[in-house]
Amino acid sequence: MIDNSSEYQPLTAMSDGGGRTRALVIHPCRKSRHGKSMADDRVRSPQARLEEAVGLTAAIDIDVVEQAVVPLSSLRPATLLGTGKLEELRILIESREIDLAVVDADLTPVQQRNLEKAWKTKVIDRTGLILEIFGERAATKEGELQVELAHLNYQKSRLVRSWTHLERQRGGFGFIGGPGETQIEADRRMISERITAIRRQLETVTRTRQLHRSRRQKAPYPVVALVGYTNAGKSTLFNRLTQSKVLAADMLFATLDPTMRAIDLVTGRKVILSDTVGFISELPTHLIAAFRATLEEVTSADLIVHVRDAAHPDTEAQKADVLSVLADLGVKPGEEGAPPMIEAMNKIDLLSEDEREAMFNRADRDIDMVAISAVSGDGIPALMERIDAIVGAQDSIHHIVLEPWEGASVSWLHRNADVLDQRVDDAGATHLQVRMDPIAYAKFFKIKPDD
Ligand SMILES: Nc1nc2c(ncn2[C@@H]2O[C@H](COP(=O)(O)OP(=O)(O)OP(=O)(O)O)[C@@H](O)[C@H]2O)c(=O)[nH]1
Numbered sequence: 057m058i059d060n061s062s063e064y065q066p067l068t069a070m071s072d073g074g075g076r077t078r079a080l081v082i083h084p085c086r087k088s089r090h091g092k093s094m095a096d097d098r099v100r101s102p103q104a105r106l107e108e109a110v111g112l113t114a115a116i117d118i119d120v121v122e123q124a125v126v127p128l129s130s131l132r133p134a135t136l137l138g139t140g141k142l143e144e145l146r147i148l149i150e151s152r153e154i155d156l157a158v159v160d161a162d163l164t165p166v167q168q169r170n171l172e173k174a175w176k177t178k179v180i181d182r183t184g185l186i187l188e189i190f191g192e193r194a195a196t197k198e199g200e201l202q203v204e205l206a207h208l209n210y211q212k213s214r215l216v217r218s219w220t221h222l223e224r225q226r227g228g229f230g231f232i233g234g235p236g237e238t239q240i241e242a243d244r245r246m247i248s249e250r251i252t253a254i255r256r257q258l259e260t261v262t263r264t265r266q267l268h269r270s271r272r273q274k275a276p277y278p279v280v281a282l283v284g285y286t287n288a289g290k291s292t293l294f295n296r297l298t299q300s301k302v303l304a305a306d307m308l309f310a311t312l313d314p315t316m317r318a319i320d321l322v323t324g325r326k327v328i329l330s331d332t333v334g335f336i337s338e339l340p341t342h343l344i345a346a347f348r349a350t351l352e353e354v355t356s357a358d359l360i361v362h363v364r365d366a367a368h369p370d371t372e373a374q375k376a377d378v379l380s381v382l383a384d385l386g387v388k389p390g391e392e393g394a395p396p397m398i399e400a401m402n403k404i405d406l407l408s409e410d411e412r413e414a415m416f417n418r419a420d421r422d423i424d425m426v427a428i429s430a431v432s433g434d435g436i437p438a439l440m441e442r443i444d445a446i447v448g449a450q451d452s453i454h455h456i457v458l459e460p461w462e463g464a465s466v467s468w469l470h471r472n473a474d475v476l477d478q479r480v481d482d483a484g485a486t487h488l489q490v491r492m493d494p495i496a497y498a499k500f501f502k503i504k505p506d507d
Pocket residue numbers: 115284285286287288289290291292293332333334335402403404405406428429430431432
């Protein structure tokens with residue numbers, strides 16, 4: 057059994073006095089030779105990066121009481137920051153009673169530990185912060201396990217040299233393993249055992265999930281996935297579109313995934329709306345599996361709605377990031393077989409009339425766009441109509457996945473529908489692309505040939 061300290065413990069539960077966690081968020085960036093701070097990538101300003109980190113921290117219900125861009129003239133291997141800055145922030149942390157410092161950079165385990173010692177407070181870096189968000193947002197069992205796995209791998213890497221968290225918890229019992237096994241080796245061994253156990257659970261869960269997904273794909277309505285950069289307004293839009301519309305059909309999905317809801321479109325057509333976790337630039341590579349697990353629905357969606365913050369100065373860079381993550385997942389809009397995509401240009405309430413017009417008149421505009429405000433409700437009917445039209449146009453072509461034991465269904469489809477494509481995947485499931493009229497389609501679900 058592993059020590060409890062390695063299990064996922066939300067930062068929000070950290071504050072002792074029952075109050076909310078009070079955080080300081082800093083974004084360290086290199087100074088240029090001319091003394092001016094410079095962005096650590098070409099697109100985003102340090103201020104924008106800081107705001108993003110503050111937004112991410114606030115999203116997990118932590119009070120950000122102080123924030124700062126910290127220009128660095130050189131990178132200190134032991135503490136990242138120089139002594140002057142270290143002391144200045146220590147005073148701030150003490151006087152503002154801060155119990156969490158978020159450093160928007162990748163810290164080495166040694167840097168993290170030294171900062172915690174110097175500031176006498178918990179310190180997390182960018183990876184730690186993203187893991188917290190995934191932990192909160194993981195909606196499926198698979199997502200949760202992937203996040204815990206990423207957490208453990210992260211902790212394991214932090215156990216180099218004398219990382220003492222687990223030791224402290226045990227009150228320094230010294231050797232607990234076989235002869236010659238040090239505390240750190242014992243900690244590593246326990247974490248490795250837990251990692252193996254999670255991997256095993258993941259295999260089972262993945263299998264079950266495939267069953268759920270095939271069941272869901274057989275639901276006679278299409279899936280519309282909302283994707284977008286963090287803070288673009290996906291959840292606000294999701295809530296607006298699903299407002300007070302609890303359909304009986306939801307019962308089907310409620311137990312599987314709380315971020316999926318069925319909604320009625322104007323024509324009476326039903327679609328399943330699926331919310332996803334926000335995209336972030338420079339996602340650490342070892343977090344990609346955890347991130348993918350939260351994006352399950354996107355790869356098999358019938359339509360992708362890319363929610364964009366039209367009022368953000370980095371909106372184009374954010375779009376590029378989202379598209380590149382989608383491409384990593386194998387979703388390349390515009391390519392044969394890829395789901396269609398529309399852009400919901402959100403937050404237009406923050407734009408002037410001229411800015412709105414300019415958005416639509418851009419010469420390089422390559423995609424279907426609808427201007428909306430998820431907050432004021434502006435443009436929402438137009439968005440719903442667009443979704444209706446696109447999904448409606450695909451009406452007669454369906455992608456159906458059948459398990460290896462559902463042979464009777466495959467034969468039924470060959471007899472009653474136009475099978476355009478058929479392939480068997482590695483797990484033995486049959487993927488069929490079929491054209492059939494709505495009556496035959498409804499009948500297929502009613503008679504369930506394999507039941
Ligand atoms: N002014 C304005 N603000 C909006 C609009 N839509 C969302 N917001 C605000 O933008 C912030 C982020 O909205 P969310 O819906 O949480 O964004 P999200 O894309 O789900 O964010 P993640 O959970 O990080 O992925 C919130 O403060 C919203 O109130 C809009 O149309 N206009």
